[in-house]
Amino acid sequence: MLIGFSHSALFIAPTMPDFGREEAIALYNVDRWGGGYFTVNKKGHVVVLPNGSSDQKIDLMEIVEEAKARKLNFPLTVRFHDLLRDRVETINQAFASAIGEMKYGNVYRGVFPIKVNQLREVVEEILDAGTPWHFGIEAGSKPELIAALAVHSDPESLIICNGYKDTSFIRNALLGRKLGKTVILVVEKLEELAHILRVSADMQIEPQIGLRVRLLSKGAGKWATSGGENAKFGLSTAELVAASDLLTEAGLAHALKLVHFHVGSQVPDIGTIKRATKEAARFYSKLHKMGHELGYLDVGGGLGVDYDGSRTTFDSSTNYSLNEYARDIVDSIKEVCDAEKVPHPTIVSESGRAIVAHHSVLIVEAFGSIEKSRDSDKVEAGPDDPSIVGDMIEIYRDLGKKNRMENMHDAQEIRERAQAMFDLGLLDLRAKARIETVYWQIAEAVVEMFRGMRYIPEEVKEMEIATGDQFICNFSVFQSLLDHWALGQLFPVMPIHRLDEEPDRNATMVDITCDSDGKVSKFVDLQDVKETLPMHRWKPGEPYYIGFFLVGAYQDIMGDMHNLFGRVNEMHIYLDDDEDRGYYVEEVLPGNTIGQVLSLTQWDVNELARRMKTQIDAAIKSDRLKPSEAMRLLDDYEKTLADYTYLNFDDQKKES
Secondary structure (H helix, E strand, O other): OOOOEOOOOOOOOOOOOOOOHHHHHHHOOHHHHOOOOEEEOOOOOEEEOOOOOOOOOEEHHHHHHHHHHOOOOOOEEEEEHHHHHHHHHHHHHHHHHHHHHOOOOOOEOOEEEOOOOOOHHHHHHHHHHOHHHOOEEEEOOHHHHHHHHHHOOOOOOEEEEOOOOOHHHHHHHHHHHHOOOEEEEEEOOHHHHHHHHHHHHHHOOOOOEEEEEOOOOOOOOOOHHHOOOOOOOOEOHHHHHHHHHHHHHOOOHHHEEEEEOOOOOOEOOHHHHHHHHHHHHHHHHHHHHOOOOOOEEEOOOOEOOOOOOOOOOOOOOOOOOHHHHHHHHHHHHHHHHHHHOOOOOEEEOOOOHHHHHHHEEEEEEEEEEEOOOOEOOOOOOOOOOOHHHHHHHHHHHHOOOOOHHHHHHHHHHHHHHHHHHHHOOOOOHHHHHHHHHHHHHHHHHHHHHOOOOOOOOHHHHHHHHHOOEEEEEOOOHHHHOHHHHHHOOOOOEEEOOOOOOOOOEEEEEEOOOOOOOOEEOOEOOOOOOEOOEEEOOOOOOOOEEEEEOOOOOOHHHHOOOHHHOOOOEEEEEEEOOOOOOOEEEEEEEOOOEHHHHHHHOOOOHHHHHHHHHHHHHHHHHOOOOOHHHHHHHHHHHHHHOOOEOOOOOHHHHHHO
16 A cells, blocks of 8 residues: 655645746745846746846746756856846946935945955956946955955056955055055054054055944844944044054054945844944044045945845845935935035945845756655555554544644644554554654645635644655755855745746755755745745656855855865856847856865875775775776776766656
């Protein structure tokens, strides 16, 4: 007898008889978090609008087919460079509009903090797109500064140097000054200023100095501790006065050019930003009145991304738009400077997340599912089964809307009794399997009965989660979504095809690492955090592709090497009206091979191959292996060193 379930793990939502693109957009809130860059077409595929225009769309399933034709296995990161350029243009235009609207007396000069995404292709694209606005770059370490100096070419754009600095850092920043670049060394602690002055005197190059102010204003959310009076970086009020005196005594009062502050990353509440900006503008004004030729006020990062589309002060959202952010920054600075009667400074911001998050999509393939239920024959009690097996089956037969909660409670009680009997050795494995099978049938039926109802008991919601599937996906959370694992950061997730079908499952996603934390079980929602995602039932032999969106900030750089799963394959996409499809693949970057990740962890791949050959030679001599078979196995081993670190299902697909 086969045992299983006759119901699917259904999510609680109204039935949609004509499920299509509009229903899919609403179900996954695409129009809320997508920012005008993502939608669903009539085929049920997710499409990307890289410049926000419906005239130029890219079907993600076409990208999937292109990747397969190029023999690129999944997971796959797809970068849309036109989208990246659009983000740069949008933020510059937002500040230009706010400055014009409020008759602000200076300009905006943004910089990209390359810690958010240090990949060369990304940084170069941003700088090129920002050329009309003299968009610059921010570096917080020596490696970042070395890269910034080489790619920076516009004398009117800025290089902002944040972070703690040693002599080498300072000397390279001053080299930039010698080359005619506008390089500003931001002082993070008072002792650092004295060090900068000593090195600059030795090199006979006058520095341009910025002071990072430690504000009382503090952000909110996961990154709130990066601001406030207990922040890791910045000078207190007393230290600001001491820095001013030190510069004046050195005859370099005029070298102080910039005041900097940072209230935190991904600030969800615009009120926090306004308060911090006004406080910093007051510091700027007071320092200006102390005789310093200041010209720049750097408002740092913090411009958030609305990952969940709720437009609230939730950690993964923002209660403001980009235009509101720009207007409030400009207005706050103008208000304070006018009151203090000091000239309006050039406004600098370090908005990295808001520039790069949208341009990158991670596509993974689900290659299996772990289900509480599978379609099967009806379960019947065996002749030797104890009475509780029949009792559980009887509950299922009598289940109806009037007695559904009572029946569910009875089923739970029988399941607990069955477990107790099993622990005492009074219940065999087949009987226990039948009881659990029928229990999950009852649970899923009860969840189904509450679909579309206005009130759903909390225990039914918990049962909905418990009956959900686990989709097994070929990727590593630790490599590609580290912020989700480490900080609980939410990213929009959805299938990128079959969206003309109504999803009939609730699911979480698990990765292929051997760590139980390698999963995605929190999802964006307008009301709260969802613990399952509506999905379509996985069909053996049919690829099911899932997209993780807005992953362009930090995830590329911060991913770790858990289980030695390395960087993933990449495709870079550009729009082009001359192409038949309206776009082309500009570059393909292969992900790490097994040999490469082993080398990163101090394994010599040649030595590994030598050791294996020694063992195989010994196996031949002892007649455990025939020479021809041994050479084939050694060849397989050596070829595997050049394989992608993730799973490859090509052979299985051919067999099916």
